[in-house]
Amino acid sequence: MILIAPYITAFLQQRLPIERSASPNTCDSYADSFRLLFEYSSRSMNIPPSQLQFEHIDASLIVNFLNHLETTRGNSAGSRNTRLAAIKSFMRYMEYRAPSALEQIRRILAIPSKKTDTRLVRHLTSQEMQSILDSPNPTVRDGIRDRAMLHLCFAGGLRVSELVELRIGDITVHPQASVLIHGKGRKERCLPLWKETASALRAWLSVRGDVLTPELFLNARNASLTRSGFEYILAKHTKAAEKHCPSLSTKRVSPHVLRHTCAMTILQATKDLRKVSLWLGHSNMQTTEIYTRADTTVKLEALESVIAPKLRSGRFKATDKLIALLKAAPIMRSEKSSK
Numbered sequence: 157m158i159l160i161a162p163y164i165t166a167f168l169q170q171r172l173p174i175e176r177s178a179s180p181n182t183c184d185s186y187a188d189s190f191r192l193l194f195e196y197s198s199r200s201m202n203i204p205p206s207q208l209q210f211e212h213i214d215a216s217l218i219v220n221f222l223n224h225l226e227t228t229r230g231n232s233a234g235s236r237n238t239r240l241a242a243i244k245s246f247m248r249y250m251e252y253r254a255p256s257a258l259e260q261i262r263r264i265l266a267i268p269s270k271k272t273d274t275r276l277v278r279h280l281t282s283q284e285m286q287s288i289l290d291s292p293n294p295t296v297r298d299g300i301r302d303r304a305m306l307h308l309c310f311a312g313g314l315r316v317s318e319l320v321e322l323r324i325g326d327i328t329v330h331p332q333a334s335v336l337i338h339g340k341g342r343k344e345r346c347l348p349l350w351k352e353t354a355s356a357l358r359a360w361l362s363v364r365g366d367v368l369t370p371e372l373f374l375n376a377r378n379a380s381l382t383r384s385g386f387e388y389i390l391a392k393h394t395k396a397a398e399k400h401c402p403s404l405s406t407k408r409v410s411p412h413v414l415r416h417t418c419a420m421t422i423l424q425a426t427k428d429l430r431k432v433s434l435w436l437g438h439s440n441m442q443t444t445e446i447y448t449r450a451d452t453t454v455k456l457e458a459l460e461s462v463i464a465p466k467l468r469s470g471r472f473k474a475t476d477k478l479i480a481l482l483k484a485a486p487i488m489r490s491e492k493s494s495k
Contacts, residue, residue: 287401313418
């Protein structure tokens, strides 16, 4: 029997960050996946997580765990596939470290990912977005910070992790305002900023103070802002904006919705999918194509450039059986009512 704890520790502390140069977000996501798996395995077999053996983690347990994520925890198929990808990565790591369990490993690697629905991206209208941007109070320190964060998140199409990890040195305000973004997969991109966004950032820098924390945005204790902290701030201002824009009450606004809204704004303004991809930092153009499905203007241009086929006029002529059925319908209803 092989104790799994030493191997999972080496996988998370050495294999991912050192040998594979995985980002901290990837390491955190994998660690969370194994935490859920080991907690589920511990409850199922009544064994402490630290005493789990590698042989306990077989294909049937993994399948039951994945079903548990969807049925009990209410996770989507995409989240299920993310957890499965982490498990498979660990199993490939164990192929050369536990040759006696090779058959068990291959059975787990053969578990298929689940197909996911491809829905239209959720985004906000220009009026809804403006209502949220106007919500913070620009006369108090927290309001100045919130306004700068919301403007920057929308203007740059930032992921929430990219926003909270920004440092003061990543912002350039003279001569041309720009921001250096450390994106997903260690991909950096530099984006110019609107004058309004640059003005909001200058206002925040003027009241931020000389705090030793290197991150650009701070919480109430002058520590770096967290992902959940920004999500709370966005939800607060979205709720306040509903008074001026009632349509927001029917929408679920998350930081990623602001990113989608930025992408749709750029696409509608430029009609250039490549520019949207560069702005968002996508490594694959197929990822960016989701926005063309949500943009009706692209389809309208195609519709207007093609001559529609002619519609031949005609007159419907019912068959004798259909006419007889229609004539008999009132008689059938009267018979039923008399009964």
